[in-house]
Amino acid sequence: MTKLTLNRRRFMGTAAMTGVALASPAYLRRANAAGDEVNIWTYNDFVPEAFKKQFEADTGIKVNVRLVDDQGKQFNLLAAEAPNPTVDIMTVAGHRFLQFIDSELLAPLDTDRLSNWGNINPTFSESDWATINGNKWGAPILSGMEVLSYNTDLVTAEEAQSWDTLFSEKYKGQTAYIIQDMMSIVMLMKGYDGNMVAYMDDPDKAAAIVEEAKQFLIEKKPLVRKYYDSGAEFQQMMVNQDIALGHSWNGPAAALINDGFPLAMTIPREGSYGFVYTFNIANNAPNADNAYAFLDAILASPEIGASMTKASGFISTYKGASEYLTDLERKSTSFSEEELANLQFFRAEANELKYGLVDPAVEAIKAA
Known part of the structure; x- marks a missing residue:
C-alpha cells in the first residue's frame, strides 16, 4: 500500500488558522464583564483561539479550556465534583441533557441574560429537544x-x-x-x-x-x-x-x-x-456571571459561528454563518x-x- 504524501504540519495547523475570521472587537466589548476567569470543558476547536484571545483582551476574563473527548467521562467528572464544580461551562450533546439535568449538574439557562440568543437558528434554539421541564438548558452551537x-x-x-x-x-x-x-x-x-x-x-x-x-x-x-x-x-x-x-x-x-x-x-x-452540541452552565458554577458574558460574546455574530465550523467541521447553528464559508466548506x-x-x-x-x-x-x- 503506497503512503499518501501529505504535509502533516500544514494539516494540523489548519484548524488554528481558520480561527482568524471572527467578529470585530466591538461585538466582544458588549460583554462588559468584570472578573478573573471562566472555566470551560469542551471539545477541540469549539472555542476558536482568535475569539478566546479577543474575549480575554476585551473583558479581562481569562478563559481556561479543558478538552474533553467523551460525554460519559464528562458526566462522571462533573458528578464527582458536585455540588461544587470547578467548571462553569461545559459542552453537552442535546440527547444527553436529561442525564445531566436529573443529576442536578446543569443550571437552567436564563436566555434573558443573552442579548444575542436571537442569532441562533430557531430550528435549534426552539426545537422540542431544547426545552425540558419548561426551561432551556443550553445554547446550541454546532450540529x-x-x-x-x-x-x-x-x-x-x-x-x-x-x-x-x-x-x-x-x-x-x-x-x-x-x-x-x-x-x-x-x-x-x-x-x-x-x-x-x-x-x-x-x-x-x-x-x-x-x-x-x-x-x-x-x-x-x-x-x-x-x-x-x-x-x-x-x-x-x-x-x-x-x-x-x-x-x-x-x-x-x-x-x-x-x-x-x-x-x-x-x-x-x-x-x-x-446530534446538536450545546454550551451549558454548570449548577453552582463558580463564575456564573463570567459564563454568561462568554456565552453572549460567542453568540455575537455569524462570523464567529463560521469560524467554529471552519475549525471543527461541524455545522453552525448560527443564522447566516454559511455566508462566511467557501464553496468547498459548504460542500x-x-x-x-x-x-x-x-x-x-x-x-x-x-x-x-x-x-x-x-x-x-x-x-x-x-x-x-
Whole structure:
C-alpha cells in the first residue's frame, strides 16, 4: 500500500488558522464583564483561539479550556465534583441533557441574560429537544452526525453505502470507531431503535438488544485497528493512512476534506444519528456571571459561528454563518436528500435506560 504524501504540519495547523475570521472587537466589548476567569470543558476547536484571545483582551476574563473527548467521562467528572464544580461551562450533546439535568449538574439557562440568543437558528434554539421541564438548558452551537468516512483512494463509494464494510474481512486492521457511538449504530443495523425509546416499558428487551450489540462488537474486535476517543485522533490515523475507513463525526471528516485529503463521508443505507452540541452552565458554577458574558460574546455574530465550523467541521447553528464559508466548506457540510432520509436524531427520553446498559457494555467490549 503506497503512503499518501501529505504535509502533516500544514494539516494540523489548519484548524488554528481558520480561527482568524471572527467578529470585530466591538461585538466582544458588549460583554462588559468584570472578573478573573471562566472555566470551560469542551471539545477541540469549539472555542476558536482568535475569539478566546479577543474575549480575554476585551473583558479581562481569562478563559481556561479543558478538552474533553467523551460525554460519559464528562458526566462522571462533573458528578464527582458536585455540588461544587470547578467548571462553569461545559459542552453537552442535546440527547444527553436529561442525564445531566436529573443529576442536578446543569443550571437552567436564563436566555434573558443573552442579548444575542436571537442569532441562533430557531430550528435549534426552539426545537422540542431544547426545552425540558419548561426551561432551556443550553445554547446550541454546532450540529452534526455520525458518518462512515473513507479514503477515496482505497475504498469505493459503493462499498461505503453500508456499515457492513466497516466490519468486513477485506479491511481487517484498517478500521476505527468510537465504541459507545457504534453501539447505537449496530442496534440500528440490526433493525432496533438505537435511541431505545421503544423499549422504555420493556427493560428486559432493552438489555437483550444491548447484549446482542455488545456480542457483535466483541466478535468483530479482531477486525478493528483501534477504538478511538477524539476527532483529532481519527484525523491523524487517516492522514498517516493507518486506517482506510472508519466511523466518525462529520466535523473531523469535513476538516480533512477541506484540507485536500482524499476523503469522503456517507450516511449508509442502514441509517445513522444526528446530534446538536450545546454550551451549558454548570449548577453552582463558580463564575456564573463570567459564563454568561462568554456565552453572549460567542453568540455575537455569524462570523464567529463560521469560524467554529471552519475549525471543527461541524455545522453552525448560527443564522447566516454559511455566508462566511467557501464553496468547498459548504460542500463538506452537506449531504444528499437520499442520505439525509436515512438520518435520525438522538433522543433523550430513554437515556437513563440506554446509558445504564450501554456504558457497562462499552467497558466489557474494551476488556474482551
